[in-house]
Amino acid sequence: MTLTTTHELPRFGLKGKLAAEWLATQGLQLPQQPNHWCAQDDGSRLLRLGRGEYLVEGDAARRLASAWQDGQVGLYRVPRYDAGFVLNGPDAAERLSEICALDLRPAVVGEQVLMTLAAGISVTLVYEAEGRYRLWCDATYGAYMQATLKQILD
Amino acid sequence: MTLRLPPQPGEWIDRATPVNFTFEGQAYTGYAGDSVTSALWGAGERVLGRSFKYHRPRGLMSLANHDINVMLEDGTAINMRGDVLPLARGMELRAVNTLGGLKGDKYAVLEWMAPLLPAGFYYKAFHKPKALFPFWENVIRRMAGLGVMNPQAPRGEAIKQHRHCDVLVIGAGPAGLSAALTAAKKGVRVILADENARIGGTLGYDHAGQPTALETLARLQSEVASHPNIELLPAHYAAGWYTDHLVPLVGPSGMIKVRAGKVVVAMGAFEQPAVFRNNDLPGVMLGSASQRLIHRYAVKPFQRAVVLAGNDQAQRVVMDLHQAGVEVVAYVDLRPDADCTVIRQLGIPIYLGNCVQEALGKHAVEGVRISRWDGQGHPDPDTSMTIACDGVAVSVGWAPAAALLYQSGCKMRFDDAAQQFVPERLAPGMFAAGRVNGIYGLEAALEDGERAAREALGLATGVARAAETGSSHPWPIVPHTANKNFLDFDEDLQLKDFETAAQESFDNIELMKRFTTVGMGPSQGKHSNMNAIRVLARLRGEPIPKVGSTTARPFFHPVPLGHLAGRTFHPERRTPMHDWHAAHGATFATVGVWQRPAYYGTDKAKAVEAEVKAVRHAVGMIDVSTLGKFEVHGPQAGELLERFYTGHFVNQRVGTTRYALLLDEAGVMLDDGIVARLSNDCYYVTASTSNAATVYREMTRRLQTWGLEATIVNLTGSYGGLNLAGPHSQSLLKLLTDLDLAALANGGVAEGMVAGVQARVINVRFVAELAYEIHAPAQDIARIWLALEEAGRSVGLKPFGTDTQRLLRLEMGHFIIGQDTDGLTNPLEAGLQWVLANDKPFYLGQRSLKLLAEKPVSKRLVGFMLEAPPATLPDECCLVLRAGKIVGRLTSIAQSPTLGQVIGLAYVASEDAAPGSRITIRHQNGRDVVATVVPTPFIGVAP
Incomplete structure (x- = not known):
């Protein structure tokens, strides 16, 4: 099992009723359903x-940041300040089951974005x-999350 | 003496691996695969524990995880059940609950006092005089108890996990194995759990002298092990059922919380003891226990046995004992007409229509006294005879392991023919198979497991096969004038205790349970509830269905506390400047989940005084990144805030801030903050640290409910903040920004560059007359902090923490919601009428406030100064009295370094709210302290 941090990756958050349209015009592929990813x-x-x-x-987050202009009605930027982690290994789902109550088997999760609690805090998975x-x-x-993930992987 | 048998087919022990251990200081050797009990019994030991109340010697009873006769401790762990505790090399074990060791337990004297200690004696004997109750409580707790916890024991590392499956099958006996395989073959994911270390249930030990069932077991084991859809969890017991089929499976290393689509309960049945005098003497054991001893551990249970029968299962026990070389000296059947053809051929003496009146012996069985009886509890003393033996195997009946069915809401009925409770109506998604349905035959159990699985998958609907008759005797209870005929082995409850309870009118099953404590010990009634129900039914002269049964609540089986604790996760939040604070000597305080500097240094009083001085005379800086921070966008953003908070925001000018007060529907103050208008359709809102999540959630919920065109962006984590306060704050900040700070006076807000970072600067006077909050993206806020720190050195800038902040705001006369308010405080009491825009049609809590406004306000929050402060200040929450009556409480108090006075906030009677009034505070030492009400802010108030 390996644990990698991805805190430093560029991120771009966007919210609003015109968000999908704007992202599409920027050449991004969008998931058809809410709470999915691609x-x-x-x-x-x-x-x-x-x-x-x-x-x-x-x-792509960098490109979007360059293209972004403030003041667009129905389109609001969401500043991001995330800690990111990648868990890799055959037991990843089982280890995560120590801190997350959801069914994390690949066949169940698929391409869903799980916004849930893990180890008592809000996470996206x-x-x-x-x-x-x-x-x-x-x-x-x-x-806290890094220490917790290390604990369950050790 | 060793009772170890030659190798038995399917035995669990590894004879190539001897295991040395000690018990009560004496050395023993068993084998890998043994339980502690099997190793000790195999070594010829009979007394393995002491009973809870009378400290009677106890031996092997169920050899399952169902009774507590053999409870052990090793100096670290306590109350380990020897029957299922795997033997390990080097174990140093002792029995729990003894004084002076197991064999010489001095508390055994209590047995002689038994006539003075009936059930419920402590309800009557020790409540008067009241002063002596703690003394008696200590004595009783010491004498009647289980293991003594070692507080120095190292912390365990039990793991809690979550699992999901389509079908959870609990119990891997014939019915459970059949159910699991049937479901798995249909392509669904199955978890199969069993409390035993190995699967198979009765297939592994109930052989009736011919181990043909082992072939069936081997085939099923192989199929289960190789099936990809089945996850097998041996040594895990299902401890309870919770809504939506959440079932905790408790195993040796932790707990697995299973969320199942469907649950098949195939947990079998608990064999029930017979009630006769000395039925707890070592050597009296359940028939199934003797079979487990033989076939799992290759240990001969006895040399010369009497088998007490109440059903046909007993004859299977006889045959297993006979095959193992035990001399069965008598087969005593409670029934007058049992068919004994098979065992008669073995030449075993048969006594039909007889009962065991009593077991004989002091520390172990040396014989039994039997007699004819009428089957209804009336032995014929004229026919009594004594038979020498060293053990009694009892097979008189069963009680279904139906706790999870009860917990899920299943309706059970008592089947008269089977003499057993069986499911009448199962809860949705719950299914039962095997012995819980009263089905005992092997082929029938396999068939029933398949049926239950097919029903669970929606492939069939039907009715379970009818429960089998004759598996339980209706009255395996023999009275005795000398008593010691136990119904509940955990609590040492005798037949007479139930008769006493009924005489005292505790004749309802729930009342009797509580009066006698039947079923309330660690076994949770597995061996006592059914007999207690039979006794109560007879005492009341009613059939068993009228008496009913109790529900064993989850967890129905004890779970180690360490398993419940698991690993501890304590979420902790750190601000972007956390490392800087730590490097500069901050003493941290936990505020909600946040780690915040309380002050810098180790001497709190000195640090706070110096930090206050810096803010009042130079400049100070505090990290306020923990504040809730939200942007509200959209054409109706102002409308949302207008309804959410008590004030006006639609007409708020861009570039200004307003105080925002949030109430609940009852008009109680929930939170406060500021609303800054950044543009026509964008507001920036702050909330208090501890309420940030609540405010965001509630605002989001209200936005959806009201259907307004607005969007909320939560910046609580992604924006950091600091507060620069003090007379030099403006001049210092000016060094780092081109913003017109003077124009921000009286609560202005502006966006611009600060130390090269795009930031928001807000004039906020929470801790000082001149102060600025600077908010910026979390990635960048530390750059501003560091720039200010460097630029501020020349003007005496000091960082300050939350302890100092609390004092500074008190000097400013500001309250803190949650500290100076409680779950009932409304703004009329807090003097916040000026924030209530009652000219608008609606805001949260407005309706309730209008009703409150029609009544007089009985208490008000005011500032005060102590007239003659005592050496120790009154604590927060000390009472405020008026003419001897409680009228309020003190909410904040501190020695103000700026004023040289003790100042505070308190709720006082409305009549005393005017400045100059004198109030009385009841100090925690019981004396009264007098204070004078003063106007706030305190700064500038003449002492």
């Missing part, structure tokens, strides 16, 4: 966090590939 051609990830809220992580999960939490909880 990978972009450049390896970035786009997470649909609700009906009208999105998080983009990776190089996705299954990425065999044995690999990505997890985000507010960076103010970053040290």
Whole structure:
């Protein structure tokens, strides 16, 4: 099992009724359903966090930040300050089951974005590939979550 | 003496691996795979524990995880059940609950006092005189108890996990195995759990002298082990059922919380003891226990046995004992007409229509006295005879392991033919199979497991096969004038205790349970509830269905506290400047989940005084990143805030801030903060640290309820903040920004660059007359902090913490919601009428406030100064009295370094709210302290 931090990856958050339209015009692929995610051609990830809220992580986030202009009605930027983690290994789901009550089996999670509690705090969790999960939490909880994940992996 | 048998087919022990251990200081050797009890019994030991109340010697009873005769401790762990505790090399074990060791337990003298200690004696004997109750409580607790906890024991590392499955099958006996395989073959995910270390249930030990069932077991084991849809969890017991089929499975290393789509309960049945004098003497054991001893651990239970029968199962026990070389000296059947053809061929003496009146012996069975009886509890003394033996195997009946069915809301009925409770109506998603349904035959159990699984999958609907008749005797209870005929082995309850309870009118099953404590010991009634119900039914002259049964609540089986604790997760939140605070000597305080500097240094009083001085005479800086921070966007953002808070915000000018007060529907103050208008359709809102999540959640909920066109963005974590306060704050900040700070006077807000960072600057006078809050993205806020620290050195800038902040705001006369208010405080009491915009049509809590406004306000929050402060200040929450009556309480108090006075806030009677009034505070030492009501802010108030 390995634990990697991804705190430093660029992220771009967006919210509002025009958010999907704007992201599409920027050339991003969007999940059809709320609370799902999809990978972009450049390896970035786009997470649909609700009906009208999105998080983009990776190089695409930089491009979006450059293209962004304030003051657009129905389109609001969400400043992000996330701690990011990648758990990798055949026991990842089982280890995560110590801190998260949801069913994390790949067949169940699929491409869903799970916004839930883990170890008592709000997290966002996705299954990425065999044995690999990505997890985000507010960076103010970053040290706590990192220590907790290390504890369950040890 | 060793009672170890030659190798038995399917035995659990590994004879190639001897295991040395000690028990009560004496050395023993068993085998890997043994339980502690099997190893000791195999070594010829008979007394393995002492009873709870009378300290009677106890031996092996169920050899399952169902009774507590053998409770052990090793100096670290307590109350380990020897019957299922795996033997390990080097174990140093002792029995719990003894004084001077197991064999010479001095508390055994209590047995002679038994006539003075009937059930419920302590309800009557020790409540007067009241002063002596603690003394008696200590004595009783010391003499009647289980293990003594070692507070120095190292912390365990029990793991709690979550699992999910389509079908959870509890119990891996024939019915459970059949159910699991049936479900798995249909493609669903199955978890199969069993409390035993190995699966198989009765297939592994109930052989009736011919181990043919082992072939069936091997086939099922192989199928289960190789099936990809089945996760097998041996050594895990299901401790309870919770809503939506959440079932905690408790195992050796922790707890697995299973969320199942459907649950099949195939937990079997608990074999029930017979009630006769000395039925707890070591050597009296359940028939199934003797079978487990033989087939699992290859230990001969006795040399010369009497088998007491109340059903046909007893003859299977006889055959197993006979095959193991035990001389069965008598087969005593409570029934007058049992068919004994098979065992008759073995040449065993048969006594039909007889009962065991009593077991004989001091520390172990040396014989039994039997006699004819009428089957209804009336032995014929004229026919009594004594039979020498060293053990009694009892097979008289069963009680279903139906706790989880009860907990899930299943309706049970008493089946007269089977003499057992069986499910009448199962709860949705719950299914039962095997012995809980009263089905005991092997083929029938396999069939019933399959049926239950098919029903669980919606493939069939039907009715479980009828419960089998004759598996339980209706009255396996023999009275005796000398008593010691136990119904409840955990609590040493005798038949006479139930008769006493009924005489005293505790003749309802729930009342009797509480008066006698039947079923309330660690076994939770597994061996006592059924017999207690039979006794109560007879005492009341009613059938068993009229008496009913009790529900064993979750957890129905004891769970180690360490398992419940698991690993401890204490969420902790750190601000972006946390490392700086730590490096600069901050003493941290936990505020909600946040770690915040309380002050800098180790001497609190000195640190706070110096920090206050800096803010009042130079400049100070505090990290306020913990505040709730939200942006509200959209054309109806102002409307949302207008309804949410008590004030006006639609007409608020851009570039200004307003105080925001949040009430609940009852008009109680929930939170406060500020609303800054950044543009026509964007507001920036703050909330208090401890209420940030609540305010965001409630605002989001209200937005959806009201259907307004607005969007809320939560910046609590993604924006940091600091407060720069003191007379030099403006000049210092000016060094780092081009913003017109003078224009921000009286609560202005502006956005611009501060130390090269895009930030929001707000004039907030919470801790000082001149102060600025600077908010910026969390990634950047530390740059502003560091720049201010460097630039501020020349003007005496000091960082300050929350302890100082509390004192500073008190000097400013500001209250804190939660500290100076409680769950009932309304703004009329807190003097906040000026925040209530009652000219608008609606805000949260407005309706309630209008009603409150029609009544006189009985108490008000005011500032005060102590006239002659005592050496120790009154604590917060000390009472405020008026003519000897409580009228309020003190909410904040501190020695103000700025004023040289003790100041505070308190609720006082409305008549005393005017400045100059004198109030009386009842100090925690019981004396009264006088204070004078003064106007706030305190700063500037003449002493």
